Amino acid sequence: MSRTHPTDPAPDPRFPFPRTSAPTCCRRDPALFDLASGDLSGDTKDAARGRLEQARRSCSACPIVTACLRWALVNRTLTQDGVFAGTTPAQRCALRRRLADRLGPDWVDVLAARDQARRERAEAARHTPLPVAQARIVHLDRELNGSLRLLPQLTAEEQRLNRSRLVAGLKAA
Template identity: 60%
Template sequence: MSRRPDTAATDPRFPFPHSPTRTSCQSQPTLFDFTNGDRTADRAATDKRLEQARKECSGCPLATDCLKWALVNKEATRVGVWAATTPGQRTDLRKRLADRLGPDWIDVLAAREKARRERAAAARHTPLSVSQARIVRLDREVNGPMPARSPLTAQQQQHNLARLVAGLKAA
């Protein structure tokens, strides 16, 4: 998510990901600048910069939304590292999505996202039944309250990065 693109040319069904705190790509945008020609000049330096950008993305809470946005908005993401992917990797991922979901894969993803948002909104506005509330109360009594979500540890970030790299190699 290296820079905020022109939103007039983007798909409105997939909003640009936002965070209340600054992400690495907002505080260090040059780290995420990448074009396919960058690999020819100094390959070792470029590979090191790409690895650092991928490491930063592995701990980002917006990585999933960033990847969806980057895949859907091809014209706005022709250059740069977005969700730890290069332009070539995103092209490969778009092809795989088209193979899996069909040529209208963007519409399929948009419908899925809309259904997910509607389910979440309905869950916020629909109270639990008496029996559901009893189950929740019993669960709290037995297991205690759910732990607050803590930031990812360095080990979790490394694990996420390894899974991301393995997935990209498989693509």
């Protein structure tokens, strides 16, 4: 979900907004994710909670949920309202505090440096061939064990279980 105003600061360029070719729920039904901070109180509390739960379920199946959460955490001023990656503004605030406790007050810079180092390692690995001894080991491993098998996709039940664990962790924070 993306709600910006012309006077809002620009998003952090080190963390681009996640994109996917797959249709996401937040693009198909943006109103579902547009919960203002006060929406969870008052006469429509049950209706708002229902919308929030429906948005969380949609996010749990999204292919870019992790990148969306990272973007929402880094771009605080752009995500003061609404549901991003199944989290409310208060939950994102708690997550930011935990990141600051764990990585320090400049946690955004730490994450950006880690991402940059990961990209550089991946780029170097593409252009640096394995030494002969390691190439032989890889060849033998493939002969004995077959090609690398990808992990299976999570079932809907596993996704629900992971979401409930995430919610429980956010409540504990």
